[in-house]
Amino acid sequence: MDAVVVSREHAVELSRLRRLFRENADGQEQLKIWERDFIRQSSFVPGDPQATAWNEGKRYFVLQLLDALDLAEQPMAVEEPVKEEAVYG
Numbered sequence: 001m002d003a004v005v006v007s008r009e010h011a012v013e014l015s016r017l018r019r020l021f022r023e024n025a026d027g028q029e030q031l032k033i034w035e036r037d038f039i040r041q042s043s044f045v046p047g048d049p050q051a052t053a054w055n056e057g058k059r060y061f062v063l064q065l066l067d068a069l070d071l072a073e074q075p076m077a078v079e080e081p082v083k084e085e086a087v088y089g
Contacts, residue, residue, distance in 0.1 A: 003077035014072035021069055034062045 006014070021027040039062055043055035 003075040005077050005079050008078050011078050018072040038062045
């Protein structure tokens with residue numbers, strides 16, 4: 001499997017997320033609660049589009065977090081920043 005190329009900042013962020021939610025019992029438990037409350041239940045609230053949008057926003061946040069955690073489990077290569085002299089001079 002090829003390594004995913006990420007910036008140094010993104011690699012640090014992914015590492016922190018992995019530690020918080022994959023390597024920490026409290027984080028694992030919180031993630032299970034969010035999955036139960038925001039993903040496995042319908043976000044639709046009949047007759048209340050604002051509540052539906054609010055619930056969908058919470059669902060979207062947890063889905064994005066799960067995607068980031070999946071990415072954090074992949075092999076990563078940190079891209080080297082482009083030096084300004086190479087571009088301009």
